[in-house]
Amino acid sequence: MASPPPPEPTPAAAAGLESMEGLALDTVISKAGPRPAAALACASKRLRAAVADDSLWRRFCADDLGLDAPVDPEGRPLPSFQVAYKVWLESFGMYPLSLVKRVKEFWGSMKKWLSENFPEAAKTLCKGVSEAQLKSAEDDLGFKLPMPTKLLYRFCNAQLPFSDNDEANVRSSTHGIIGGYAFYDYWVNVHLSPLEQIVEETKQFYREFPDVFNGRKFIIVATSWFHPKTFILNCSNGELYVGTNNLPVGEMLPCVPKALVKPTDTDLPQDGLLLWLEEHLRRLQNGMIKTRMLLKSRYISLYPEAPPLCTSAMTNGVKVRASAVFVPEHPQTQGHERSLLYTYSIRMSVPEACMLGGVYYSSCQLHSRHWTIRSRDRVVSVVSGEGVIGQYPVLSPGRDEFVYESCTPLPKGPGSVEGSFSFVPGKLSRPEGKPFEVTVAPFPLEVPEYIF
Known part of the structure; x- marks a missing residue:
């Protein structure tokens, strides 16, 4: 709670302050703080004039309230910083x-x-x-x-x-x-x-x-x-x-x-x-999380966008970023074992060009995926299959990232996911070269200190 008002300065103390010159007096009043300053204003005309200097109250407002303009709590302008300090104290004086x-x-x-x-x-x-x-x-x-x-x-x-x-x-x-x-x-x-x-x-x-x-x-x-x-x-x-x-x-x-x-x-x-x-x-x-589009609406996405929670790997010109979010509201039960659920986001792109064996290709298309999921360094699942969420994205330079989300349960304890995607240069219907593997750098699955 707000501290009680300090005692008013004694006549001797006020007399001592009266003998000070401008800068020294300003310094003493500034260090004393707003409540003693208000009390000093009652001691003499000279001290009242010194305390009325609005540059003094500008400092008090900045230090105590973070105000850079004389406004009330609604943002409306006030005639001075001294008035602003008084108004804010009346509104919030019951709090530190x-x-x-x-x-x-x-x-x-x-x-x-x-x-x-x-x-x-x-x-x-x-x-x-x-x-x-x-x-x-x-x-x-x-x-x-x-x-x-x-x-x-x-x-x-x-x-x-x-x-x-x-x-x-x-x-x-x-x-x-x-x-x-x-x-x-x-x-x-x-x-x-x-x-x-x-x-x-x-x-x-x-x-x-x-x-x-x-x-x-x-x-x-x-x-x-x-x-x-x-x-x-x-x-x-x-x-x-x-x-x-x-x-x-x-x-x-x-x-x-x-x-x-x-x-x-x-x-x-x-x-x-x-x-x-x-x-x-x-x-x-700091850009760890950002807004993204969901259908036609923007939303704040909790999938991390920066290291170390978001990992990145480049293979033959194909860039894959990956991160996961703990889903606290949805624990899983597998047999007699309780597990946690994580959702992960994969972003794929070709920033400049797809290159394989010294040959540049204008595009490449995903064919299959391979995941290795670990819990406390123990492999708990190995998953392989064609496409991702039923899609076979075609990547080419200049296009936005292809993004997809999925989920995986994990026994209690920190874990990780890593894997690879199989791509073909060109398109699956007309390959222009041999298939190649694109690495997905390991990304963590863990219960964070702060859960959102």
């Missing part, structure tokens, strides 16, 4: 200002990335809620929300809720800011839930699954409109979980490193939701 600055900067960066890269999703973000609305939600739920979560919703009430209009839902269903994956007919796209949806869906879960939620301060903070995927925040300890398809019996997996969660204000508080969103933003900003 370092946390206010952190959450403000998160949403500012997230909105900037979305507006530049995914404007369709940026349009789904909602105006932040008030303290009164948070209090009402807590009363409905019967317990308090973690401080970082409350601040997240003060700045932005997540995304527009789904409506009763199925056509509208279909149009916006891929616009989840958390994103997802698609393989075969299995589509997942996760939206961050607005406060009203959190309350409604949480109360519904309490009614449907009392054995899981009874007596526990859980809320549902993000869901998928396609196949079910649910993220759950424990408001007692700040930990974030994702439900599996066995959620009705309480099966959940942690989504962030437990050691990082600090739900109390003994230090700077941070809960799993804030950590999870910040890590997601980092991956968007």
